[in-house]
Amino acid sequence: MDPILNRLAEAVEAGKVDKNSPYPPQMKGEDGADELAKQALDGGVSPSDVLTKALVPAMDRVGQKFSENKIFVPQMLMSAKAMSAAMGHLKPFFQSGDVKAMGTFIIGTVKGDLHDIGKNLVAMMVEGGGWTIVDLGVDVNEDTFNRAIDENPDAVVGLSALLTTTMANMEEIVRKIKEVHPGTTILVGGAPLNDEFRLKIGADFYSPDPRGAVEYLKEHAA
Ligand code: B1M
Secondary structure, three states, rough: OOOOHHHHHHHHHOOOOOOOOOOOOOOOOOOHHHHHHHHHHHOOOOHHHHHHHHHHHHHHHHHHHHHOOOOHHHHHHHHHHHHHHHHHHHHHHHHHHHOOOOOOOEEEHHHHOOOOOOHHHHHHHHHOOOOEEEOOOOOOOOHHHHHHHHHHHEEEEEOOOHHHHHHHHHHHHHHHHHHHHOOEEEEEEEOOOOHHOOOOOOOOEEEEOHHHHHHHHHHHHH
């Protein structure tokens, strides 16, 4: 594999965003994901290889370490930020159709709920998995989800809820999405949820963390 892809993967895994970023201290002054992704593309590495051989495996390892409590939210956020910096260089290729996205993932925190840190992590990790993200933000109602599905008919939908009170809203949103768009696949997540609740509300998959969502989507797209 091209050594620049190894360096890019290491930068993403370590959360090194760009040359000027002070984190992590041991990589001070070194190129980060921003510069390395640009160098890889300028040097003739295909956008597809940058995505599938560097960014996706790096974020996969990050997700794995997070699931095993080997790293925590701040490190994961830095890796997600580094990944986003690299993705910025790939976006034009995705938009021009040179790289085929895995699909579209619509995500939002359900109505009544303003927590978005976990939702943003999931969105960034899924984006790292090669999906186009439609992020509807927080406090999102069923009509907004249904409109987004109208605009992206084959999209998979992700709902996040952090409050026990908004779990009921999640149930209502799942019901209304399934009424209007019966074929839509819906993933749910958030600290108070579990698979029993997912089954009760008729969603298709529950993941306790971003990695599970990425893995499920990988299978779904295949
Ligand atoms: Co609030 N809050 N909060 N809060 N808050 C909690 C959730 C709470 C547990 C704190 C507590 O009491 N111990 C509690 C909920 C209790 C309950 O319902 N069981 C609580 C409460 C009560 C409230 C308010 C009602 C407080 C008040 O005003 N009286 C209020 C509600 C506002 C509202 O939403 N309407 C409120 C407000 C806030 C802030 C705005 C101050 C802030 C949110 C800032 C923001 O998000 N931009 C906040 C915060 C920061 C928290 C805590 C401290 C941290 C949440 C967080 O970001 N965790 C939280 C206590 C805690 O968790 N220790 C708490 C880190 C994040 C990475 O984890 O979001 O769980 P998490 O996401 C995980 C997984 O759940 C999963 O992946 C992520 C990464 O592993 N995941 C998915 C999430 N979504 C997923 C979707 C998927 C798959 C996986 O597929 C689609």
